[in-house]
Amino acid sequence: xxxxxxxxxxxxxxxxxxxxxxxxxxxxxxxxxxxxxxxxxxxxxxxxxxxxxxxxxxxxxxxxxxxxxxxxxxxxxxxxxxxxxxxxxxxxxxxxxxxxxxxxxxxxxxxxxxxxxxxxxxxxxxxxxxxxxxxxxxxxxxxxxxxxxxxxxxxxxxxxxxxxxxxxxxxxxxxxxxxxxxxxxxxxxxxxxxxxxxxxxxxxxxxxxxxxxxxxxxxxxxxxxxxxxxxxxxxxxxxxxxxxxxxxxxxxxxxxxxxxxxxxxxxxxxxxxxxxxxxxxxxxxxxxxxxxxxxxxxxxxxxxxxxxxxxxxxxxxxxxxxxxxx
Numbered sequence: 046x047x048x049x050x051x052x053x054x055x056x057x058x059x060x061x062x063x064x065x066x067x068x069x070x071x072x073x074x075x076x077x078x079x080x081x082x083x084x085x086x087x088x089x090x091x092x093x094x095x096x097x098x099x100x101x102x103x104x105x106x107x108x109x110x111x112x113x114x115x116x117x118x119x120x121x122x123x124x125x126x127x128x129x130x131x132x133x134x135x136x137x138x139x140x141x142x143x144x145x146x147x148x149x150x151x152x153x154x155x156x157x158x159x160x161x162x163x164x165x166x167x168x169x170x171x172x173x174x175x176x177x178x179x180x181x182x183x184x185x186x187x188x189x190x191x192x193x194x195x196x197x198x199x200x201x202x203x204x205x206x207x208x209x210x211x212x213x214x215x216x217x218x219x220x221x222x223x224x225x226x227x228x229x230x231x232x233x234x235x236x237x238x239x240x241x242x243x244x245x246x247x248x249x250x251x252x253x254x255x256x257x258x259x260x261x262x263x264x265x266x267x268x269x270x271x272x273x274x275x276x277x278x279x280x281x282x283x284x285x286x287x288x289x290x291x292x293x294x295x296x297x298x299x300x301x302x303x304x305x306x307x308x309x310x311x312x313x314x315x316x317x318x319x320x321x322x323x324x325x326x327x328x329x330x331x332x333x334x335x336x337x338x339x340x341x342x343x344x345x346x347x348x349x350x351x352x353x354x355x356x357x358x359x360x361x362x363x364x365x366x367x368x369x370x371x
Contacts, residue, residue, distance in 0.1 A: 048075065049075070050075050050076075050077050051065075051075055051076050051077065052077050052078075052079040053076060053077070053078055053079065054078070054079070054081055055078050055079070055080060055081065055104035056078070056104065057078070058073075058076050058077075058078045061076050062076050078103075078104040079104075080102055080103065080104055080136060082136040082137070082138055082139050082140065083139045083140075084102070084108055084134075084136055084139070084140045084141070084142075085140075085141045085142075086098065086110045086141070086142050086143075086144070087141065087142070087143045087144070088112075088143065088144050088146070089143055089144065089145045089146060090146070092115065093114065093115055093118045093146035093147075094112060094113055094114040094115050094118055094120065094144060094146045095112075095113050095115075096110060096111065096112050096113070096144045097110075097111050097113070098110060098111075099111050099131060102135075102136055107133045107134050107135040107136070108133075108134055108136060109131050109132065109133050109134075110123075110131060110132040110134065110142060110144075111130065111131040111132075112130050112131075112132075112144035112146075114146050114149070115146070117148065117149055117151065117171055118146045118147065118148055118149055119146065119147060119148075119149040119150075120144060120145075120146055121145045121146060121147050122145055123142045123143065123144060123145070124141075124142055124143035124144075124145065125142065148170075148171045148172045149171060150170070150171075151170065151171045152168055152169065152170055152171070153169045153170065153171060153196065154168075154169045154193065154196060155167060155168040155169065156192050156193075157192070158177060158183055158184060158192050158213075159179065159181050159182070159183070159184060160181065160182045160183060160184040160185070160213065164179050164180065164181060165177060165178070165179035165180070165181055165182075165183060165209060166178055166179050167192060167193060169193060169196055169200065172201075173199055173200055173201040173202065173222070174200075174201070174202045174203075174204060175193060175200045175202070175203045175204070176203075176204045176206070177203070177204070177205045177206065177209055178206040178208065178209070179206075179208060179209070180208040180209075180210075181208075181209070181210060182209075182210050182211040182213070183209065183211060183212050183213035183216055183236075184213045185213040185214040185215070185236060186213060186214065186215045186216060186218075187215055188215055188218045188219060191215070191216065191217075191218070197217075197218075197219060197220045197221075198220070198221055198222055199222055200217070200220045200222060200223050201222050201223060201224055201225075202223070202224065202225050202226070202227075203217060203220075203223060203225075203226045203227070204227045205226075205227065205228050205229045205232060206229050207229035207230050207231050208229065208231055209229050209231060209232055210231050210232060210233055211232060211233055211234045211235075211236065212228070212232060212234070212235050212236055212239050213236050213239075214236035214237045214238055214239065214259065215236070215237070215238045215239065215241070216236065216239050217239055217240050217243060218238055218239070218240075218241050218242055218243075219241070219242035219243070220240075220242075220243050221242070221243065221244050221245060222245055223240075223243045223245055223246050224245050224246060224247055224248065224268075225246070225247070225248045225249070226240070226246065226248070226249040226250075227250070228249070228250065228251060228252055228255070229252070230252045230253075230254050231254055232252060232254055232255055233254055233255060233256050233257075234255065234256065234257045234259070235251070235255060235257070235258050235259055235262050236259045236262070237259035237260045237261060237262065237282060238259065238260070238261045238262065238264070239259065239262050239263075240262060240263050240266055241261045241262070241263070241264045241265055241266075242264070242265045242266075243263075243265070243266050244265060244266065244267050244268060245268050246263075246266045246268055246269055247268045247269060247270060249263075249269070249272065250273070251272070251273065251274060251275055251278070252275065253275045253276070253277045254277060255275060255277055255278055256277055256278060256279055256280070257278065257279065257280040257281075257282070258274070258278060258280065258281045258282060258285050259282045259285070260282030260283040260284055260285065260305075261282070261283070261284045261285065261287065262282060262285045262286075263285060263286050263289060264284050264285070264286070264287045264288050264289075265287075265288040265289075266286075266288075266289050267288065267289065267290045267291055268291055269286075269289050269291060269292055270291045270292060270293060271292065271293065271294060271295075272286070272292065272295065273296065274295070274296065274297060274298055274301070275298060276298040276299060276300050277298075277300060278298060278300055278301060279300050279301060279302065280301070280303075281297075281301060281304065281305055281308055282305055282308075283305045283306045283307055283308070283328070284305075284306070284307040284308065284310060285305070285308050286308060286309050286312060287307050287308070287309065287310040287311055287312070288310070288311045288312075289309075289311075289312050290311065290312065290313045290314055291314050292309075292312045292314060292315055293314050293315060293316055294315065294316065294317055294318070295309065295312075295315065295318050295319075296319050297318070297319065297320060297321055297324070298321065299321040299322065299323045300323065301321065301323060301324060302323055302324060302325055302326075303324060303325060303326045303327075303328065304320070304324060304326070304327045304328055304331045305328045305331070306328035306329040306330060306331065306351070307328070307329070307330045307331065307333070308328065308331050308332075309331060309332050309335060310330050310331070310332070310333050310334060310335075311333075311334045311335075312332075312335050313334065313335065313336050313337060314337050315332075315335045315337060315338055316337050316338060316339055317338070317339065317340060317341075318332070318338070318341055319342070320341070320342065320343060320344055320347070321344065321346075322344045322345070322346045323346060324344065324346055324347055325346055325347060325348050325349070326347065326348065326349045326350075326351070327343070327347060327349070327350045327351060327354050328351050328354070329351040329352050329353055329354065330351075330352075330353040330354065330356060331351070331354050332354060332355050332358060333353050333354065333355065333356035333357060333358070334356065334357045334358075335355075335358050336357065336358065336359045336360060337360055338355075338358045338360060338361050339360050339361060339362065340361070340362075340363070340364075341355075341361070341364060342365070343364070343365065343366060343367055343370070344367065345367045345368070345369045346369065347367060347369055347370055348369055348370060348371050349370065349371065350366070350370060
């Protein structure tokens with residue numbers, strides 16, 4: 046008997062108008078079909094993008110959601126797996142959708158990094174992955190002449206493809222944010238100081254193609270907890286793993302004939318080490334300041350142990366030197 050609107054469920058207007066008109070005459074425009082379902086739309090992270098509703102739903106019209114990615118990011122999918130954008134949805138129940146975003150496939154920088162007549166290229170992507178590709182050997186660098194020098198502190202991952210044959214000296218020196226490295230199966234040598242000072246590096250796999258690890262190659266990699274040296278390696282340079290303070294154990298393969306000067310110096314978490322029968326000499330300061338080293342077995346193949354080899358190994362309680370040592 047008054048002018049207020051009467052909201053009824055979708056699809057029931059005709060029935061309500063008929064029923065109401067049995068006792069009263071009613072203006073049909075006052076009877077409004079109302080969507081019974083609620084809806085909301087969110088973002089997985091509001092810094093990556095935003096979402097808007099470009100069409101409000103009615104009983105006959107779907108709701109339209111639109112996802113807009115922030116600069117450098119791209120829309121991936123809605124939380125129910127649908128990848129349409131914008132998304133047109135006819136509501137049949139209460140609905141909450143979340144828009145998911147990811148870094149766009151773009152490059153921050155790129156260039157050449159070959160040596161001599163080789164044709165190696167590098168690309169640094171928006172997600173801080175540095176990829177070395179092409180065929181041949183990488184050039185040698187000093188710290189401030191690396192082609193990616195200005196981005197070195199932001200590089201988080203390095204991928205060296207299978208066609209690369211060697212990693213040049215100091216290539217990734219002091220890339221302090223670098224956490225993981227993938228080395229291709231064609232690399233035969235890791236140059237001097239390649240990963241020196243990469244204090245966040247926690248994971249690296251050395252493939253069976255590598256025959257030599259250069260001096261100070263992993264020096265100062267204080268987050269490196271373990272490393273496997275493959276049987277293909279015959280030479281480990283001076284100070285190769287010095288200052289790897291989180292390294293707890295090392296297995297040296299039977300292919301190695303000498304442990305060079307300072308190879309594991311200042312590896313303060315190193316508790317045990319296995320020296321194979323192929324080793325004939327232990328270099329100067331090879332294990333000095335390994336304060337957690339409790340035991341070590343020196344095989345009968347060793348003929349010389351240089352000065353300070355076990356200096357300040359304060360947890361070492363006993364050691365057996367074989368008759369082969371002269």
